[in-house]
Structures are given as C-alpha cells and as structure tokens.
Amino acid sequence: MSIRQEVLFKIKSVDLEKVKNPKKVSSYFGENTFSLETMQGYISKATFEAFKKWMSEGKTITLAQANEIASAMKAWAISKGATYYTHWFQPLTGLTAEKHDSFISIVGPGKVIEKFSGNKLIQGEPDASSFPSGGIRATFEARGYTAWDPSSPAFIIESKLGKTLCIPTIFISYHGEALDKKLPLLRSDEALNKAACGLLKLFGHKDVKKVYSTCGPEQEYFLIDKNYYDLRQDLIMSGRTLVGAPSPKGQQLEDQYFGTIKERVLNFMFEVGEEAYKLGIPIMTRHNEVAPHQYEFAPIFEESNLAADHNQLLMELLKKVALRHNLVCLLHEKPFAGVNGSGKHLNWSLSDNKGNNLLNPGQTPEDNLQFLTVLAAVLRAVYLHSDLLRASVALAGNEHRLGANEAPPAIISVYLGNQLTEILNMIEKGAKSKVSKRNIIDLGLGRLPKFNKDMTDRNRTSPFAFTGVKFEFRALGASQNISTPIAVVNTIIAESLDYVTERIRRESTGKDFNSAVIKVLSGLFRETKDIRFEGNNYSDEWEKEAKRRGLPNIASTYESLAALTTKENIGLFEKYKVFSKEELIARYHIWIHMYNLTLEIEANTLSEMVNASVVPAGYEFEKLLARTLHGLMTLKKTAGLDIDDAVLKDKKAHLAEVSAKIYYVRRNTGELVKLLEKAKNLNDHKRAELYFKELKPLMEHIRKHVDALERVVSDDAWDLPKYREMLFLK
Ligand code: ADP
Ligand code: MG
Helix, strand or coil: CCHHHHHHHHHHCCCCCCCCCCCCHHHCCCCCECCHHHHHHHCCHHHHHHHHHHHHHCCCCCHHHHHHHHHHHHHHHHHCCEEEEEEEECECCCCCECCEEECEEEEECCEEEECCCHHHHHEECCCCCCCCCCCCCCHHHCCEEEEECCCCCCEEEEECCEEEEEEEEEEEECCCCECECHHHHHHHHHHHHHHHHHHHHHCCCCCCCCEEEEEEEEEEEEEEEHHHHHCCHHHHHHCCCCCCCCCCCCCCCCCCCCCCCCHHHHHHHHHHHHHHHHCCCCEEEEEECCCCCEEEEEECCEEHHHHHHHHHHHHHHHHHHHHHCCEEEECCCCCCCCCCCCEEEEEEEEEECCCCECCCCCCCHHHHHHHHHHHHHHHHHHHHHHHHHHHHCCCCCHHHCCCCCCCCCCECCEECCHHHHHHHHHHHHHCCCCCCHHHHHHCCCCCCCCCCHHHHCCCCCCCEEECCCCEEEEEEECCCCCHHHHHHHHHHHHHHHHHHHHHHHHHHCCCCHHHHHHHHHHHHHHHCHHHECCCCCCCHHHHHHHHHHCCCECCCHHHHHHHHHCHHHHHHHHHCCCCCHHHHHHHHHHHHHHHHHHHHHHHHHHHHHHHHHHHHHHHHHHHHHHHHHHHHHHHHHHHCCCCCHHHHHHHHHHHHHHHHHHHHHHHHHHHHHHHHHHHCCCCHHHHHHHHHHHHHHHHHHHHHHHHHHHHHCCCCCCCCCCHHHHCCCC
16 A cells, blocks of 8 residues: 555545534624723823824834833733743745743843843844845845834734734835835835825825725635645645646536535635634635635635735634644645636725725715726726736746636736726727816716626626726735735836826816826826737637737746846836835846745756656556566466467557556656756756746646656656545645
C-alpha cells in the first residue's frame, strides 16, 4: 500500500466538532479591538478630542497625549490577558510582519512591571534588516522604523497559550521612504481626498470635509485535508500543485457553485466568522465557489485602509483556523490545474464624510451630472493607466489566471452595462450648446434609475466592471495584499478627477455650468470610448478587437511590472506624492526578484518530486511489467506455455510505453536543471524573461509527461495524493 492510500483510510475518521451554541454577533463584535469607543473609556476627554482631530484634520497629538493613549492601550490589552505587543505591518513581500516585545520592564533586582510608553507606541525599531528594500536602504543603515497608524485600531490576536496586542503600523526607512505597502495606500487616499473635494466644490458642495475610498474585497480560497497536504511537497513549498492528472470529475457539472456547504467546511466557516467578528472584521457572505472545494468570504465594505488590514487579517485567520479543523487553506491563485483558480474582486468606490457614495446616482439632475462626471473620471483613469492596473496585479501566481478564461484577461477594459452605455452614448452625441435644467431632464438625466446589480452585473468576464454603486476590479490574485492595487486605483483616479475638474472649470467660466459639464462629459466619453467593452472578455474576437484599439495585453509579470519604471508613471506618482521614483524602482526590483525566487522554488521542487517520487513510482511499475513479461516468456520457453505472440507483443508495448514516459520525464527534468544553471548568470530582468519564456513551458511539458505516467502507474506505487482525492473532501 502507498503512503497515500494509508492516508486515505485515516481521513475517513475525521471527527466533526460538536456544535456550539453560537453567541449573538452584536454581543462580541470587535471585542478584541481597541476601538474609538473603547479608547474613550480609558483616556481623558481632552486627549480623546485631540485624537479625533488628528484623525479628521491631521493635527497631530502631543507626546504627553501619546503617552496617555499608550498607557490606555496597555491597560486595556493587559485586562484582556495580553502579555506581548507587536508593531504589525505589511512588508513589500506581501505577508504581514511582526516583532514581538514583552510589556515587562525591570524595576529592581528580580522585579518587573508592565510598561508601555508613548514613544514605543508611536515608533518601534525592529531589527528588520532582512526585509527586502529594493536598494532603498544600504546595509550600513539597514534599519527600518515602524510608525503607528492610528487610523486602524489596535487589536489582540489570541493563541492557545497567550494573547498579543498588535499595533497597525507603517514601515519606513530612516529617510522616510515607504518600505511597506500601507504607507502608499494612505498617501493615495490623501491624494484622492484632495482631488475629489476639488471636484465637489466645483459642483457646489462647499461643506464636504473629506472624501475617501471604500473597499470590499471578495476573498476566494481552497480547502483541502491536511493529510493530503502533508504528502504534497509542491503544495508545501509553492502553494500549488506542480503535477497531478485532472480528476475525471472537476467543475464541469457546476454542482459546487453556491451548493450546500459540507458540514466540516461549515464548522470551519463558523469559526472563521467568530474570530473575524471579534477582530471587528465585518464578513458578510460565505459560499461555495465554482471549483470543487473552492469557497469565498466577502466583507461589508469599509474605508480602504481598514479593508486592507482586515483582508490581511482574514487571510491569516483562514489559514490558522483551517489547521484547527485538520484542513489547509490554499490562497494561491492557481493551486490546481484544470479547475478555476482563486481571485479577489476588489469592490471600490468613494465616499464623502457624510457617507454619500459618489458613484451612486442622485435624486436631482445636478447630482446625476456629478455622478456622471465621477464616472467619466474613472473611465479616463482606466483608459490612460491600464498599464498600472495590470502592474498592480502582476505576480507569479496570478500569471496562471489572467487571460486563462476563468479570470479577466490581461487586457484591462471597463464594463458599464446597457443602460449606462446608452446614456453615455446619448451625451456623447447629443451635447447641446446650452443645457438648462429642463434640458437635462429632456436628456434623460433628471432622474437616473438606480443601477442595481441585476442591471449591471451580467458580465462576469470584465476586469473593471461597474456594479451598481461601485466598480469591481476583478484581476487581483487571491493571495495578494490589496494595498497596492488600491493605491494605484486611488492615484490614477485622483489624477483624473483633477483633470476633469480643471477642464470643467475652464469650460464653465462665464458660461452656464450644466451646459459646460455636459460638453466636457461628451468629449470625455468620446475620447475614452476604447476602454469600454460590453461583450465577452474571454473571446478571441475581443483579443483582436483590443489589439485594433491599441489596448495593452501583457501576459508576463516582468513586462507588466515595467510600467512602474516609465517616466510618465514615475511622474504621476511623484506628483501625487504616493511613490517617489526610488520607491517605485525599489518595488519593481523586489517584485521581479520575488517572481524569480518563486519560479526557482517551483522548479527545484518539481525536480525533486520527479526524482524522489514520480520516477521511483514509475520504476516500481516498470519492474512489475518487466517481471510479468519475463515470467511469461520464460514459461513459454521452459514449460511450453501456450501464449499468443500478440499477447506478448502487447506486454512488451506496455512496458515500452511506460519506459518511454519515464525517459521523457527524466530527460526534461535534466533540461530543467540545466536551465536553472544557465539563469544564474543573468540579471533579474533577463532571468524573469527566461523563466517566463522557457522555464514555465518546460515545467508544463514535464508535468504533461508526469500526469500521463500517473494515469498508467499502479495505484499502489503512487504516493502523491491525486486530484480526485484532494478535490473531493470527505
Ligand atoms: P457580488 O455579486 O460581487 O458578490 P455584492 O453586492 O455581494 O456583489 O458585493 C460585493 C462586495 O462589494 C461586498 O464586499 C460589498 O461590501 C462591496 N461593496 C458594496 N458597496 C460598496 C462600496 N460603496 N464601496 C466598496 N465596496 C462596496
Ligand atoms: Mg463574487
């Protein structure tokens, strides 16, 4: 019996956990966060007011006030049982990072007290010289500093034997350059705020104080039994299967999507829900996705900054809680070939401080003009900067999805739906030189319908779709930190809002405002028309059509990332103070490097799996065939066994077939090793190119032969859990 088969037996005996009596969510939501309300109970009124002013107007607090908040945070955390604290941040590698420190401070021989000062709250200095900085930090000043991000509440992470206070922070170099993904997001929200307020002022909303982006990321993931996971080096090393013959039943029956959730999975989901609610993560829906054992969690949207922190936390929770159920949560974009991969839809909108969604058509003709103006700004942003959107989702895992007929293509376009398209066309054609309020109503803009999801969400193939009151950027990978895509969306839209505001201002000076807006919109809708596409994004015709329109279609990660280094894009980000040139170049280098490391890990894992597991299984079977053949031939010769030559010929052919497969696998794996050797002499860019053009196809080629072998080798000899087993959880 193979190890794999032994495991199969074990899995049958997985116990379902006893059903607990769940508590009312409202009774414990956010109990592990140091929310504004909690803080208020711990500090003086003056300090609380100062803190709120800091949040709303950016007026920083004094060190004395920071000390007060730090000691309040400490008191609260200790009352909840926390013994350690950590500055929690989002390094450029996409995971989250923490360095834990104890609250204790020595006050005499053998005597300690719990202490936590304002200085320690505001700035930590982790020994973080090993985080990639893309050349921003020279090793002699390799320190990075973490600085408190007060806009995201501190929270407590529980583990079995203790609790840790986590303080959301940004991570910066000595000279203030962003070494993380969070700071650019915060800066981009500031840029968006300024630009959007400018537009709103022009439309007469003088009292709006702040505009910010809102996000709701829909998180997809797979679950598999941990017993299987432990036997798959590829899953352990690279998060995806590098070999594995497709299961006869995959997703073709479409019987999983929104299907009944298995009890074992449901228990897992309940526990994730409970943990998430304690941390104030407002998850809302959970359901089965298209592929077998693929699922999704979606939250209620929040301010982007918070949504980004919460998504990072949710991903960590998914992994942690899965283990408690002897499951493993796979966040990789393409864990299994032949079935859908996992993405993350980034629902994005912008809201003012009164809670008005700027992408929601309003009640009055003027509101609707404003809505259409914001829409025009979004269209223009995507039209001009689709290269940056593509770059923001460029990573090795996502390369397997984009353009693979399950995720949006690598061509970025916008979907608006019939109704809106008609309105846009009408404005484009019917721009009148003079538009009175009456005429706005004649144009059909007086009372726009609510564009609810049913009307706008019919096209699931679009990478950037308007879905009612928000845009849905659908090209993100499941494992991705959403901060960078948000920062890019915010920045390009800020730039576009500024442009549109300026154009309307110029057009309307001394003229009728509404007419001027309509005229500008008419021009914008025409100029950006090529970015709109309502049809099937997966079709070959679209690829041709997009080419004709001159829209970029970049399949590779290394070419996509190059957008971060062009003069225009550097200029754009510098103008909006989101990234400096150095910060952009650093990101480009780090992300290309990570791509290369990912592929090297995959290739080395594949090579080891082939040599240590696949080939020996092949030899085992080859031996069986050879022995059988040899036995029959000997019996025929020595004992005169009456056996037809055709039968012997068939046995020989079978043996030859299996031997040939093993030969191909070995030969190509030899090539793989040579290719990796060759890559050692290349710089990162050239290396990425080689990996994309040669290494990946070669790995696919090896896989094809390995999978063919898997289909013929006896079940007894095959140690790697098979797709049909992993994907159909008991
Ligand atoms: P879907 O069909 O994609 O599941 P839903 O209507 O369920 O669509 O919403 C998906 C996500 O969109 C949710 O996470 C939701 O919170 C988010 N969302 C809704 N409104 C906004 C908004 N104004 N800004 C950002 N995200 C939003
Ligand atoms: Mg969805």
